[in-house]
Amino acid sequence: xxxxxxxxxxxxxxxxxxxxxxxxxxxxxxxxxxxxxxxxxxxxxxxxxxxxxxxxxxxxxxxxxxxxxxxxxxxxxxxxxxxxxxxxxxxxxxxxxxxxxxxxxxxxxxxxxxxxxxxxxxxxxxxxxxxxxxxxxxxxxxxxxxxxxxxxxxxxxxxxxxxxxxxxxxxxxxxxxxxxxxxxxxxxxxxxxxxxxxxxxxxxxxxxxxxxxxxxxxxxxxxxxxxxxxxxxxxxxxxxxxxxxxxxxxxxxxxxxxxxxxxxxxxxxxxxxxxxxxxxxxxxxxxxxxxxxxxxxxxxxxxxxxxxxxxxxxxxxxxxxxxxxxxxxxxxxxxxxxxxxxxxxxxx
Numbered sequence: 001x002x003x004x005x006x007x008x009x010x011x012x013x014x015x016x017x018x019x020x021x022x023x024x025x026x027x028x029x030x031x032x033x034x035x036x037x038x039x040x041x042x043x044x045x046x047x048x049x050x051x052x053x054x055x056x057x058x059x060x061x062x063x064x065x066x067x068x069x070x071x072x073x074x075x076x077x078x079x080x081x082x083x084x085x086x087x088x089x090x091x092x093x094x095x096x097x098x099x100x101x102x103x104x105x106x107x108x109x110x111x112x113x114x115x116x117x118x119x120x121x122x123x124x125x126x127x128x129x130x131x132x133x134x135x136x137x138x139x140x141x142x143x144x145x146x147x148x149x150x151x152x153x154x155x156x157x158x159x160x161x162x163x164x165x166x167x168x169x170x171x172x173x174x175x176x177x178x179x180x181x182x183x184x185x186x187x188x189x190x191x192x193x194x195x196x197x198x199x200x201x202x203x204x205x206x207x208x209x210x211x212x213x214x215x216x217x218x219x220x221x222x223x224x225x226x227x228x229x230x231x232x233x234x235x236x237x238x239x240x241x242x243x244x245x246x247x248x249x250x251x252x253x254x255x256x257x258x259x260x261x262x263x264x265x266x267x268x269x270x271x272x273x274x275x276x277x278x279x280x281x282x283x284x285x286x287x288x289x290x291x292x293x294x295x296x297x298x299x300x301x302x303x304x305x306x307x308x309x310x311x312x313x314x315x316x317x318x319x320x321x322x323x324x325x326x327x328x329x330x331x332x333x334x335x336x337x338x339x340x341x342x343x344x345x346x347x348x
Contacts, residue, residue, distance in 0.1 A: 003036040004343055007061060007095075009086055010073035012041035012054070016235055018155070018262040019073050019102050025158050026071075026339060029332045033340055038067055042082045055082065062089040068347050069096045071339075072128070076103035080121060087124040096346050099125050100132040104258045104280060105184070107141060122146050129346040132339070134260040135281025151342065154281065156335035157265045157327055167246055167271045172203040173311060176248040176272070178241060178263045179255070181212035181232070186254030186277065188220060192300035193252075195224040197308055206230045207248070209241055246270040250310050255279055256297040264292075265330050268323040273316050275306045291323040 010023050027037040040058040044051050062070065070090055074083045083099075090097045103109070110118065122145065125131060131150045133139040139150050175194070179185040187208065194206050206229055208217070214232050221230045236244075241263075245251060251267040252275045260281035267274050274292035276282050277299075286292040293309070295302035310316045328334075 003034045004069075004340070004347075005036045005038060005067040006030075006343065007040050007067040007070040008037040008073075009040045009042060009058070009070055009083070012044040013039070015043065015045055018259070019075060021158050021262050022100075022102070022155060023073060025156050025332045026336060029336045030340070033336055035336070035340060035343075037071075040070075042086060043079070059086060059089050062086065062095060063093045067095075069098065069129075069343055071098055071100060071343075073100045073102055074106075074125075076105045076109045079103065080106075080109065084121060084124055087127065091124070091127060096129050098130045098132065098342060098346065099128040101134065101138065101142065102259050104255070108257065110145060118145070130342050132342070135284050137281060137284065138259065153335065153338050154285070154330055155260045155262055155265060156332045157269045157330050158262065158332060169249055169271075170205075170247040172205050173201050173250075174244075174248040175204070175206045175250045175252050175307060176244055177206065177208045177210070177252055178245065179210045179253060179261075181208060181210045181214050181217050184256050185210070186256060186297060187213075187217050189254045189298055189300045189303060190252050191217065191221050191224055191226060191230065193254075193303035193307065194221075194226050194229060196300065196304040198226060198229055200308060201311060204229060207244055208232045209234070209236055209244065211235045242266065242270065245272055248272050249316065250275060250307055252276070252303065252307065254295075254297065254303055255282075258282055260285065265327065268327045268330075271320050271324060273310045273319050274323065275303060275310070285326075287322075290319065291326055292319060 008023060011020050030037055040061050042055050042058050072083055126148050131147060133142060133150050133152050134155055136152055139152050142150055177190055181187050198204060211234055218232050221227050245267055250273050253261055254277050258280035264274050274286060276286060276294050277297045278294045283294060286294050288294055293306035
């Protein structure tokens with residue numbers, strides 16, 4: 001069988017984030033599944049004239065005969081504009097494409113659009129052969145705004161499970177946060193929760209990995225007498241992030257909106273308990289008290305109580321095991337096979 005060639009439309013490989021991780025999983029594990037991905041970057045971290053030329057060059061690929069189907073990764077803000085132009089180019093080229101919806105804030109941005117913009121984006125998304133949603137709750141939302149022909153495929157873990165016998169935890173009780181430092185990801189709620197429990201254990205530590213409002217959040221931690229407990233290390237490479245997630249006893253991601261965060265699935269794989277919120281696809285992955293703990297956004301009291309519970313090895317141990325047992329459903333091979341089925345359905 002000849003390899004299926006996919007024009008892979010999304011950020012360049014230097015962009016840090018969940019979308020790039022998903023794209024990398026498809027590209028890495030697709031090779032053994034007779035899939036050849038041709039990366040067509042529409043965004044990079046430089047935002048200069050070279051970035052604009054990269055985008056134009058990428059759009060021109062839509063008019064070539066080097067691929068069988070295009071796979072567009074769509075999120076929010078500028079991504080919507082860039083991908084609308086790209087979908088228009090694919091329509092002109094009469095090429096089949098699927099749209100992979102990632103945006104955790106897509107709902108917010110869509111609600112602020114005028115009627116003409118909403119109609120345009122819906123028309124082009126509905127012009128795709130299939131729309132991939134990250135969870136059933138997102139599928140219900142897309143249906144409510146008129147987006148059709150959807151299918152749910154959860155995000156994958158980007159690697160195979162690691163045996164618990166090979167996982168070594170920190171000697172201190174380490175909580176980790178990974179993501180954009182700001183209100184949307186709930187960092188201030190987490191700092192409030194840490195303040196409530198900072199006297200519970202002398203060895204309690206919080207490591208914050210991510211860019212954004214670092215200076216403001218650092219000042220906030222100082223004002224709440226948590227400066228010595230919390231470390232802000234900025235954005236770090238993937239190896240550093242995974243090492244710190246593996247070392248930590250708890251991952252806390254108290255977001256106000258999400259798709260389906262990759263870091264939660266990574267924590268499941270790495271034997272780290274998860275505390276998060278009931279937004280996006282998270283409640284479909286975390287079962288309260290079984291595979292982790294979830295609360296409403298902004299509920300610092302519940303976050304603090306859940307972290308205290310997880311200080312007990314007899315509570316944390318079974319939760320970590322249950323989450324670890326669930327992770328096979330999110331394996332990269334299972335994910336790639338599901339996406340490949342869509343490709344074959346579209347081009348048959």
